[in-house]
Amino acid sequence: MMNAVSPEKPMPFPPVSASRSSVAVWPWPIALGLLTTFGLLSALLGQHGIWLALSWAALSIPLIVTVACLIRAWRRTPSFKGGQS
Amino acid sequence: MTTRTLRRWFVVHKWTSLVCTLFLLTVCVTGLPLLFSEQIWDIFVGDDDPPYEVLPPGTPNASLDVIVEKARALYPGQIITNVNPDDDEPAVLVSMAPSWQALKDDETYPDRHSGHWIKFDARTAKVLEQSRPADAPREPRTWTGIIMSTCNRLHTSLFAGLPGRLFLGLMGGVFVASLISGTVLYGRFMKRLPFGSVRRDRASRLTWLDLHNLLGAATLVWATVVGFTGLVNELQTPLFGLWRVTDVRQILKPYANLPVPLQDHLSSVQTAFDTAARAAPGNEVTGLSFPGASFGSPVHYVLWTRGATPLRARLFTPVLVDARTGELTGAYPMPWYLRFLEISRPLHFGDYGGMPLRILWALLDVVVIGVLVSGLVLWAGKRKIATDARLRALGYDLDDTDGVPALAERA
Structure with missing residues (x-):
C-alpha cells in the first residue's frame, strides 16, 4: 500500500522493505499512555503516600523507556550518516 | 487507509x-x-521578612475584628478592601485604599497605586510589615524578578x-x-x-x-x-466574565442599586468568617472583600472559600454575608465550566505531587x-x-555530500 504512493511527490516516510513482517503498533504507546494517565490521576485523587509514590513511578516509566530505547539504538548501530538506505 | x-x-x-x-x-x-x-525565589531572593514571634503551640488567633480596628486606627478615613488570612503562615493581610473611587481611578492611570496593605500577626494582632508607600522610590528590580516575570508573561x-x-x-x-x-x-x-x-x-x-x-x-x-x-486556562478571563454577567448578576440584582454603607457601621468581620465557614462545610475561608468591591455587591461581604483537599483546593465557593445585619445571604458554587477550569489547573501546573x-x-x-x-x-x-529536486529539474548539478541524499534520490 505504501509503495503505491506516487513517486513524483517525495514522501516524508521511508518505504520499508516488503520482507519485514508487520508488527503490532499500539501495545507500547497504549501501555505508556495508560501509565501516564494513571500517574496524573493517582497523585491528584490519592494525594497521600502510596498514591504519590505510584504516580511518580508511573510517570517515570515513559521517560525510562525512552532513554532505554535511545541507549539501545546508540550502542547497537554505529552511525553511517548519509549512507544509502 | x-x-x-x-x-x-x-x-x-x-x-x-x-x-x-x-x-x-x-x-x-x-x-x-x-x-x-x-525554589528559585527562595534561593536567589530569599525571604527578608522578620521571623514570627514564638508562641506556645495552640495559641488562639486574635479576633479579626481587633485586627480590622487596628488597621482603621492606623489609617483613619481610609477604607478596608480585603482581609486575607495567610495559607501557611500565622499572618493576616489587610488591604486598604483611600476610597473605592480612588481604586477605580487607578485603572486609568497605570502609574498610580492608591491601594496598600498591612500584614498582621494572626495571633497577637501586631503589625509585622507594611507595603511600601506609593511615593517611596521604587525598589530596584532583581534579575530573578526580571527573568521570572518575563517568563511568566511570555x-x-x-x-x-x-x-x-x-x-x-x-x-x-x-x-x-x-x-x-x-x-x-x-x-x-x-x-x-x-x-x-x-x-x-x-x-x-x-x-x-x-x-x-x-x-x-x-x-x-x-x-x-x-x-x-x-x-482551558487561557480561557479563564472570558469564562469568569461569562459567570459575572449571568449567575452573579442574577444573584446581585436585588442589591445592585443600594448605596455602599459607611464602613464603621458594618457587622463583625470575624462573625462573617464564621458564618461563611458554616455555609460551605468542608471548605476553608481564604478571604473577605468589603461591600463596594467592583465584582461584588454594595451591601455584602464576599467571602471566598475553597475546598480543603488538594483536588478541590482550587474550587472556590463565594459566600455572601449581608454586611448590614451579619446574616447569611447564600453560598454560590461555581458553574460547571469554572469547576472544569479549576480542576484542570493542577493538571497543567504539575504542582500537586x-x-x-x-x-x-x-x-x-x-x-x-x-x-x-x-x-x-x-x-x-x-x-x-524539495528545493534540490526543483533545482535539479532546472538542470543544476548538485553535490550529494550532505546528510539527506538518499531520499532526494528517491524523490
Missing part, C-alpha cells in the same frame, strides 16, 4: 505543527523556570494581555490537533517497525523521524493533557521540546529535498 486519506492527515499534521511549533517552543522553555519558581500571554492569552489558547487547540494527526500517522508508519527502534545506519533523516516518533509516542498523553489544560512530580514534569517537558525540534528538523530537511 487510502493513500489519499493518509496524505490529508500528513498535510493536517504538517500545517497544524508548523503553525504552533514556535509558540509551543516558547511555552515549553519558559514553563521550565515557572515550574520551580518557588508563557501566559506573549506580553499581549487578553488577546495574547486567547491566541495562545488557540495555539493550544492547534497543538492538540497536531497531536491527533501525528498519532494517526504514527499508526500508519510504524507498521513494520518495532516500537522504539531508532535507525542510525541509514540516512540521518530516518534517525530524526524515528526520534520524533519515539519521543512523541512516549509523551503523547502527557502533552495532550498539558496542552489541553493550558488551552511534591518535588518529584515537578521534576518529572520538567523532564517530560524537555522530551516534548525534543519532539518539536525533531519535527522542525524533518520539515526543514524536506524543504531542502
Whole structure:
C-alpha cells in the first residue's frame, strides 16, 4: 500500500522493505499512555503516600523507556550518516 | 487507509505543527523556570521578612475584628478592601485604599497605586510589615524578578494581555490537533517497525523521524493533557466574565442599586468568617472583600472559600454575608465550566505531587521540546529535498555530500 504512493511527490516516510513482517503498533504507546494517565490521576485523587509514590513511578516509566530505547539504538548501530538506505 | 486519506492527515499534521511549533517552543522553555519558581525565589531572593514571634503551640488567633480596628486606627478615613488570612503562615493581610473611587481611578492611570496593605500577626494582632508607600522610590528590580516575570508573561500571554492569552489558547487547540494527526500517522508508519527502534545506519533523516516518533509516542498523553489544560486556562478571563454577567448578576440584582454603607457601621468581620465557614462545610475561608468591591455587591461581604483537599483546593465557593445585619445571604458554587477550569489547573501546573512530580514534569517537558525540534528538523530537511529536486529539474548539478541524499534520490 505504501509503495503505491506516487513517486513524483517525495514522501516524508521511508518505504520499508516488503520482507519485514508487520508488527503490532499500539501495545507500547497504549501501555505508556495508560501509565501516564494513571500517574496524573493517582497523585491528584490519592494525594497521600502510596498514591504519590505510584504516580511518580508511573510517570517515570515513559521517560525510562525512552532513554532505554535511545541507549539501545546508540550502542547497537554505529552511525553511517548519509549512507544509502 | 487510502493513500489519499493518509496524505490529508500528513498535510493536517504538517500545517497544524508548523503553525504552533514556535509558540509551543516558547511555552515549553519558559514553563521550565515557572515550574520551580518557588525554589528559585527562595534561593536567589530569599525571604527578608522578620521571623514570627514564638508562641506556645495552640495559641488562639486574635479576633479579626481587633485586627480590622487596628488597621482603621492606623489609617483613619481610609477604607478596608480585603482581609486575607495567610495559607501557611500565622499572618493576616489587610488591604486598604483611600476610597473605592480612588481604586477605580487607578485603572486609568497605570502609574498610580492608591491601594496598600498591612500584614498582621494572626495571633497577637501586631503589625509585622507594611507595603511600601506609593511615593517611596521604587525598589530596584532583581534579575530573578526580571527573568521570572518575563517568563511568566511570555508563557501566559506573549506580553499581549487578553488577546495574547486567547491566541495562545488557540495555539493550544492547534497543538492538540497536531497531536491527533501525528498519532494517526504514527499508526500508519510504524507498521513494520518495532516500537522504539531508532535507525542510525541509514540516512540521518530516518534517525530524526524515528526520534520524533519515539519521543512523541512516549509523551503523547502527557502533552495532550498539558496542552489541553493550558488551552482551558487561557480561557479563564472570558469564562469568569461569562459567570459575572449571568449567575452573579442574577444573584446581585436585588442589591445592585443600594448605596455602599459607611464602613464603621458594618457587622463583625470575624462573625462573617464564621458564618461563611458554616455555609460551605468542608471548605476553608481564604478571604473577605468589603461591600463596594467592583465584582461584588454594595451591601455584602464576599467571602471566598475553597475546598480543603488538594483536588478541590482550587474550587472556590463565594459566600455572601449581608454586611448590614451579619446574616447569611447564600453560598454560590461555581458553574460547571469554572469547576472544569479549576480542576484542570493542577493538571497543567504539575504542582500537586511534591518535588518529584515537578521534576518529572520538567523532564517530560524537555522530551516534548525534543519532539518539536525533531519535527522542525524533518520539515526543514524536506524543504531542502524539495528545493534540490526543483533545482535539479532546472538542470543544476548538485553535490550529494550532505546528510539527506538518499531520499532526494528517491524523490
